[in-house]
Amino acid sequence: MIKQISITFIFLLILSSCSSTISTSKKEYILQHSKELKSDWTINSKEWVLKNDTLTGNGSLSPWGVLVSKKELPKNYEIDFKVNMTNASLFEIMLNLDKGKYIRTYLYQIDQNIVIGDGMYNKKDDSYGKRGGKTLFRKPMELQNNKWYAVKIKVLNNQLFFSVDNKTSLECSLEKSNLNQKGKLGFITNGEVKITGLTIKTF
Known part of the structure; x- marks a missing residue:
């Protein structure tokens, strides 16, 4: 019996480590250590550090x-973290990045809005029109530097829910808005930003 349990545990561990998704149904993903940043993310050490x-x-x-x-x-997921735009006017969470297209979910200080949009990302080109994209949905929210905000993003059955501090939220259908239904996770900032408590859960 013990041998069978051990074999099952090892199988699940291998399955988890070989999974093509950043999170699995067996656990939640929590970013806590620099080795995870190096192994799980494509980074430029001059742009992003974990300490x-x-x-x-x-x-x-x-x-x-x-x-x-x-x-x-994963297909269905929930992302939770806290963010502080210490010296930035834009902080963007890239959802379902695939083939240069992604869902824009972001906090924008200049317009004082949270936004869902349709974005494009060309990692080799920083010029105007090669990154970012059009706004689909927005809601006013007072946003400041040097203040922590709790961000929650949930995708379930192709329905996207995006909220900040559990009081300002946006929601849309990925299918109806013609948005990516699969892809990678990313973050964008045009200044200094701090993130803590990043957790990704699978449904």
Whole structure:
């Protein structure tokens, strides 16, 4: 019996490590250590560092600071974290990045909105029109530098739910809005931003 349990555990461990998604149905993914940043994400060490459980990104108007996962998000998932735009006007969560297209979910200080949009990303080109994209949905929210915000993103049955501090939220259908239904996770900033408590759960 013990031998059978051990074999099952090893099989699940192998299955988890070989999974093509950043999270599996057997566990939740929590970014806590620098070795996970190196193994699970495509990074530029000048743009993103992980220290004391805090992920810090640095970008500019050109180039943006970009961080992209090496594995895809699950089909149904929930992402939770806290973010502080210490010196940035734009912080963007790239969802379902695939073949240069992704879902834009972001906090935008200039317009004082949270936004869902249809984005494009060309990792070799920082020029205008090669990154970012059109706005589909927006909602006003007061956004400040040096303030922590709790972000929750949920995709379930192709329905996207995006909320900040559990009080301002947007929702849309991926299918009806012609948005990607699979792909990787990424982050974009045009200044300094700090992220802590990044957790990805699978449904």
